[in-house]
Amino acid sequence: xxxxxxxxxxxxxxxxxxxxxxxxxxxxxxxxxxxxxxxxxxxxxxxxxxxxxxxxxxxxxxxxxxxxxxxxxxxxxxxxxxxxxxxxxxxxxxxxxxxxxxxxxxxxxxxxxxxxxxxxxxxxxxxxxxxxxxxxxxxxxxxxxxxxxxxxxxxxxxxxxxxxxxxxxxxxxxxxxxxxxxxxxxxxxxxxxxxxxxxxxxxxxxxxxxxxxxxxxxxxxxxxxxxxxxxxxxxxxxxxxxxxxxxxxxxxxxxxxxxxxxxxxxxxxxxxxxxxxxxxxxxxxxxxxxxxxxxxxxxxxxxxxxxxxxxxxxxxxxxxxxxxxxxxxxxxxxxxxxxxxxxxxxxxxxxxxxxxxxxxxxxxxxxxxxxxxxxxxxxxxxxxxxxxxxxxxxxxxxxxxxxxxxxxxxxxxxxxxxxxxxxxxxxxxxxxxxxx
Numbered sequence: 001x002x003x004x005x006x007x008x009x010x011x012x013x014x015x016x017x018x019x020x021x022x023x024x025x026x027x028x029x030x031x032x033x034x035x036x037x038x039x040x041x042x043x044x045x046x047x048x049x050x051x052x053x054x055x056x057x058x059x060x061x062x063x064x065x066x067x068x069x070x071x072x073x074x075x076x077x078x079x080x081x082x083x084x085x086x087x088x089x090x091x092x093x094x095x096x097x098x099x100x101x102x103x104x105x106x107x108x109x110x111x112x113x114x115x116x117x118x119x120x121x122x123x124x125x126x127x128x129x130x131x132x133x134x135x136x137x138x139x140x141x142x143x144x145x146x147x148x149x150x151x152x153x154x155x156x157x158x159x160x161x162x163x164x165x166x167x168x169x170x171x172x173x174x175x176x177x178x179x180x181x182x183x184x185x186x187x188x189x190x191x192x193x194x195x196x197x198x199x200x201x202x203x204x205x206x207x208x209x210x211x212x213x214x215x216x217x218x219x220x221x222x223x224x225x226x227x228x229x230x231x232x233x234x235x236x237x238x239x240x241x242x243x244x245x246x247x248x249x250x251x252x253x254x255x256x257x258x259x260x261x262x263x264x265x266x267x268x269x270x271x272x273x274x275x276x277x278x279x280x281x282x283x284x285x286x287x288x289x290x291x292x293x294x295x296x297x298x299x300x301x302x303x304x305x306x307x308x309x310x311x312x313x314x315x316x317x318x319x320x321x322x323x324x325x326x327x328x329x330x331x332x333x334x335x336x337x338x339x340x341x342x343x344x345x346x347x348x349x350x351x352x353x354x355x356x357x358x359x360x361x362x363x364x365x366x367x368x369x370x371x372x373x374x375x376x377x378x379x380x381x382x383x384x385x386x387x388x389x390x391x392x393x394x395x396x397x398x399x400x401x402x403x404x405x406x407x408x409x410x411x412x413x414x415x416x417x418x419x420x421x422x423x424x425x426x427x428x429x430x431x432x433x434x435x436x
Contacts, residue, residue, distance in 0.1 A: 014274050016045025016072075016286040018247070021298050023051050026060045028388040031349070034290065037304065039067055040318045045284040047072045047104075047247070052083045055091050059381070061098045063349035063391065072148070072245065072286075074104040079115040082106070082132045085139035092143035102245075104148040104186050105136050110158040125158060126166040134171055137179055147179070151186040151247045154222040159211035160188075161203070161221055161229055168237035180239050187227045189246040189285070190253045196269055198223035202232045224270070231281055246285040251301055254288070264313040348416065352380040353392035357403035367398060370426045374433040390415050396436075397421040398429060 017038065019025070025034075026048075038046060046064060050056055050073045064071050073095060077083065082105075095103065109129045112120050122128070137147035149167070152160035171179055191198070199206065199219045209220040221229035227244045234242045250267045252258060258266060267287065274285050292298035294306035303311045354375065356367050375382060380396065386408055389395045395412055397404060400423030412419045422432050 013042075013044030013068075014279075014282065014284050015041065015043050015271070016047065016070075016245075016284045017041070017043055017290040017303075018047045018286055018288050019049070019290055020292060021049060021289070021296070022293070023049055023054075023056070026056050028059060028350075028385070028391055031060050031063045032387055032391060035063055035067055035069075038064075038069055038290070041314070042317075043069055045070050045072060045245075045286060046290075047074050047286050049074050049076060050091075052077065052088065052091070055094050058094075058098050059349050059391070061095070061100060065099050066349050070102070070284075071100055072102045072104060072284075073100055074107070076107045077105060077132075077136075079106065079109060080119045080128060080132065081116075082136065085135045088136060088139060089143065092140050092145055096144035101146050102148050102184060103140050103145050104150055105133060105140070106150040108151060108153045108156070108188075109133075110152045110156040110160050110163040112157045120157075126163055127170055130167055130170040130174070133167075134174060134176060134179065137183065141179065141182055146182060146184055148184045148186050148245065151188045154188055154190070154192070154226050155212075155220075161233060162211050164230065164233050165237070168234065168239070172238060177238070180237065181241070183239070184243040184245065184283070185230050185234060186245045186247050187230045189224055189226060189249045190251055191224050191266070192222050193252045193256065194223045196224045196266070196273065199225040200228065201225075202228035204232065227282055242281045244282045246282055247288075249285045249287045251288050254301070255297075257301065260312045263311060264316055267313045268316065348391060348393040350381050350388075350392040352378060352394045352396070353389045354380040354382045355386070355389045355395055355397045355399075355404075356382065356384055357399040358384040366426050370430040371398060371433060373430075374436065378436070386412070390417065392417060394418040395420070399423055 019034075046069055048056055048071050052075055056071075056073065061071055092103070106114065106129075108114050115125075119128070133149075140147040149164075152163055154160050156163070168180065199221050202221075202225070203209070206214075206219050208215050208218045214220045227246055231242050231244060248254070249270060250263065257263075270285060273279065274282060287303070289298055289302045291304040292302040292306065299306050303314050305311075354371060356371070371382075374380075374396075381388070381392065383389070386404075389397075389412060395417045397409065397412075397419060399421075403423075404421075409419060409421060422429055424432075
């Protein structure tokens, strides 16, 4: 295997990852844990799952963007009961305001599992999908986002290339030229156990491949080069500038595994390939999977396991040379108020944090009262966590040594936070805060 130093020349901002396959890992603590790991892997992209009723927290998005990591927000809308454009407008606008560019709507709509059983069996499946996709995509465009056509399952319950051709023809027929010229495409990049050359050349080279039939000696789109087939179909449909995102890179399928050693070799070869001019339409290759919870099906393929172990590829790719990996974020794996050694600068996605003390019996009401005018005036993020405060450029600490150990305050300063500590009785604190 190549060393991390040898690999450093291979790593570009096309590298990305799929984040946890849930919406429960968007706290400041999660950001503090995983942002440094993404930076050490030199990731330029990350796919985040989002609910349709609640946006990913702004500070999580901002933290990624501060590190020059582009979030791709993915909605797993269920078919046929997808939300309406009006239902999604507020969330779309919020994401656009926070700097999100790409939103993927739906996931593998050519699979029975993405639909209710009754709806799948009805006629005109593709048309009914576009009935739901196109209005949402147009709404995303109006809000300043770039809609991404969802990944399809290669082969699939409905043959993916046929599904895509029909879908793009339907969009065009519905006067969707504007959408076709703005849309991007997510493509499923599982290898299905085949070598990375399988299907290279697309339908132009493998014209004999037909839905559910690939002749002996022929090849099809069910492999790493699925993106070439999608690119060809998109261009034939009139898409002028094709932009592609490879989803699920580096695995056979979500249920089939490579050995750790073979997995590393596959990843390294992919990294070499995506540097070549042939991959100019591929904006990012998203590797499966950054991490997952213990007991989940995804944990077996996660690069970072729930028990703290990692796949070998992590040690191969991590760049320890700060001159190469410098993105103004830390080279430190975790932090807590109990670990104050080896200080290093932390990312600061929060502008201003008001750190209040908490006690075994709860929170003092008078702290909330005396700080209320300050909060109204300055609108800081308010909390009780040293770990959260580490993410702020400026930290206003309310309380003395009896509330916060001096080494904790030193830890904030050593990690690059501008700290002002205010202590005393309620009157003196209120007086000092009124002057700020």
